[in-house]
Amino acid sequence: MLIGVPKEIKVHEYRVGLTPAGVRELAAHGHQIIVQTQAGVGIGISDALYEAAGAKIVPDAAEVFARAEMVIKVKEPQAVECKMLREGQVLFTYLHLAPDPEQTKGLVDSGAIAIAYETVSDGRGGLPLLAPMSEVAGRMSIQAGAHAMEKAQGGNGVLLGGVPGVAPAKVVVIGGGVVGYNAARVAVGMGADVTILDRSLPRLGWLDTIFERRLTTLYSSVDSLENEVSQADLVIGAVLVPGAAAPKLVTRAMLKTMKPGAVIVDVAIDQGGCFETSRATTHQNPTYVEEGVVHYCVANMPGGVARTSTFALTNATMPFALALADKGYRKALLDDANLREGLNVSRGKVTYKAVADTLGYAYQPAEEALKA
Incomplete structure (x- = not known):
């Protein structure tokens, strides 16, 4: 799978979706990774470190979104990023959709597969990808x-x-x-x-x-x-x-x-x-x-200590990113009910009930959307 990591554009957001160690892990599984230039510079991770880990550096976010099969981020996509998403493309990041109708509409309109860190569960009532930032x-x-x-x-x-x-x-x-x-x-x-x-x-x-x-x-x-x-x-x-x-x-x-x-x-x-x-x-x-x-x-409080936050977050997200890349999103989500809890939007349908109820969308269960 071709995985893309753009530079975050939210105000004073210096975290990044993958560390060089994460790039190396994905590359070891046979995946290709492209990283926007300067994506990690705010926390002391140079382009050279990403290249040494096996990533290819690209000049802008437009190329990341245009080429990647899965985009790994930290913060919710901003309006300009939502417009760059395409149908069937996987987005793996924090979303926090319930209080954000504009972002939700952008994701629904894009047709992308939007998987939210904050709703992935662990089967025991915990939220393993939210916990480190919490x-x-x-x-x-x-x-x-x-x-x-x-x-x-x-x-x-x-x-x-x-x-x-x-x-x-x-x-x-x-x-x-x-x-x-x-x-x-x-x-x-x-x-x-x-x-x-x-x-x-x-x-x-x-x-x-x-x-x-x-x-x-x-x-x-x-x-x-x-x-x-x-x-x-x-x-x-x-x-x-x-x-x-x-x-x-x-x-x-x-x-x-x-x-x-x-x-x-x-x-x-x-x-x-x-x-x-x-x-x-x-x-x-x-x-x-x-x-x-x-x-x-x-x-985005954890963005204030962006280096600590990035390493803590990628430690938690890596097993799930590997599953999505190794198996493809559909099989990975069908195989793992806890990861499937992270699916919030799929090809124009809202697949997380709390979001659908809050924002007035018709709800389609994630499993039903994946099998459609």
Whole structure:
């Protein structure tokens, strides 16, 4: 199979879909790889390193999209990239379609086979291709939030861990999944007063045990959420409904009860955000203030630590990329129900139910689409 890797074009996005090690692995299986020039330069991967691994360097994205049977990316295709996709071409990347009707229409119109990293499953309720970026985003959320709390950044001037004789910041983490756990881990390590809310009692029990009662666990209800948010210096939104738009758990009314200069970090912004007042921002302009609260809603947070993120992501995606290349997308998806969960759009049909329901498309089950 001919596999193409374009340079990412989203603002301040320096990650890349394949590392040289990934190129070498695919080449060892007999596949050809073309990489757009300078695709990895932002994280210290030169064209020469890709060539040494077996890739051919091409001058622009147009050639990558025109020639490749499968395109491997990191971020969702931008409008100009959607127009370069063609019928039957495989796109393997993050998509986050539920809050993005324009991208969904672009993919449907293209006739491409769009497989989303974020909905590939592991059979145990986990999301193995989302997990590494969730780990990164969870850990980053605390350092980003701590920076935004500085007075010069518009925050309330509270030091996350406090000092002897002065109370630490109160950090509230909404959601106890991969993002929430990693956010809590960093916040606890920095000495903050941490509360984590979730609706899974087994998960809360696990968190209570793993943190050895160094944080507070609470069952998430409207009442507990309202109370905790009103007292918080920093709130991390770490809610996920796989493939679907995030629920708006924190309302504008709740936001109005927060301390002036308090900070929210909405890690769920890729799926539309879990705060009513959230709107996507970029690394170039990461924050804005609404109702006196600083909002950090960067939609590609792991792109801020692009080198770490690229290597973590490609470690996870490689087995699936190999399966798609070795078997062809149809057989690979039919053989593996977990990989098949990643199929969101196939030849003009929406094949992921949460996306179809959210955006009003007719739903065609992935298996049915593949056998059609």
